[in-house]
Amino acid sequence: MATTQNTxxxxxxxxxDIGLLDPQKAExxxxxxxxxxxxxxxxxYKRITLxxxxxxxxxxxxxxxxxxxxxxxxMIGAVSELSEEQRIIVTxxxxxxxxxxxxxxxxxxxxxxxxxxxxxxxxxxxxxYEKTCTVKDVSKNIRLxxxxxxxxxxxxxxxxxxxxxxxxxxKSLSRLEPYMF
Numbered sequence: 686m687a688t689t690q691n692t693x694x695x696x697x698x699x700x701x702d703i704g705l706l707d708p709q710k711a712e713x714x715x716x717x718x719x720x721x722x723x724x725x726x727x728x729x730y731k732r733i734t735l736x737x738x739x740x741x742x743x744x745x746x747x748x749x750x751x752x753x754x755x756x757x758x759x760m761i762g763a764v765s766e767l768s769e770e771q772r773i774i775v776t777x778x779x780x781x782x783x784x785x786x787x788x789x790x791x792x793x794x795x796x797x798x799x800x801x802x803x804x805x806x807x808x809x810x811x812x813x814y815e816k817t818c819t820v821k822d823v824s825k826n827i828r829l830x831x832x833x834x835x836x837x838x839x840x841x842x843x844x845x846x847x848x849x850x851x852x853x854x855x856k857s858l859s860r861l862e863p864y865m866f
Contacts, residue, residue, distance in 0.1 A: 704757070704759040704760055705759060705760050705761075705762045706725060706750065706758070706759040706760060706761055706762075708761070708762075708766040708767050708768075708771075710725055710726055711723060711724075711725050711761070711767070711771065712724040712725070712771070713767075713771050713774040713775055714774065715774060716731055716732065720732045720733075721733055721735070721774060721775075721778045723750060723758065725758065725759075728758075730752050730753070730758060731753070732752075732753040733750055733751060733752060733753070733758070734750075734751045734752075734753075734755065734782075735748050735749070735750060735761075735775065735778050735779055735782060736748070736749040736751070736782070737749075737779065737783065738760070740783060741830060741836070744779075744783070745763065745764040745765065745776075745779075746762065746763045746764070747760055747761070747762065748760060748761040748764065748775065748779070761775065764776060764779075783844070784843065784844070785836075785843075785844040785845065785846050786807040786808060786816075786845060786846070787807060787808050787845075787846050787847070787848060788805050788806070788807055788835075788837070788845050788846065788847045788853075788857075789805075789806045789807060789808045789813050790805070790806040790853075790854060790857050791803060791804070791805060791806075791853075791856075791857035791858075791860045791861055792804040792805065792806060792815070793860065794860045794861065794863075794864070799821065800819050800820065800821050800840075801819070801820045801821075801823050801827075801864060802817060802818075802819055802820075803817065803818050803819075803820060803837070804816075804817050805817070805818060805845065807845060818837065818839040818843065818845060819839055819840045819841075820837060820838070820839055820840065820864075821840050823864045823866075824866055825838075826838040826839070827861075827864045827865060827866070828866075829865060829866070833849050833850050833851055834846070834847060834848055834849065834850070835847040835850055835861070835865065
């Protein structure tokens with residue numbers, strides 16, 4: 686008889702050496718050109734890229750750090766382990782890379798020549814504004830996240846989130862329902 690075992694990200698880091706960076710040795714900084722850099726040990730990486738390994742489930746844990754040539758330097762186990770100054774730099778870089786405004790309202794949805802054009806009211810930092818996003822292959826790019834959340838990926842790679850479908854107004858929900866799989 687087989688048993689089921691739930692594996693968490695922390696279990697994986699114990700089982701596999703994923704190259705976690707020591708938060709005490711990592712010094713993130715902003716370059717004069719506005720890029721994020723990293724001093725780690727004797728090395729100074731003047732331009733790095735941060736990527737979330739688990740962007741939806743654990744967006745502030747397991748952050749891959751790569752150099753300008755896309756060679757992985759290591760991973761940040763948890764952003765919360767960094768000092769406040771370091772956390773601010775890393776969080777700002779991640780927010781820029783993973784721009785994901787919240788959908789407040791769906792004004793219209795039009796299906797035309799294999800593309801779906803969605804007129805949205807989105808909000809970021811409390812400032813709502815209108816945006817049209819274009820989605821191709823809705824079965825892959827409009828996804829339910831659990832029972833009550835939804836994410837939309839547009840043709841430019843942008844992400845739009847609905848944090849609670851149950852809190853979305855009925856008209857907006859009815860406009861999206863034919864595309865929710």
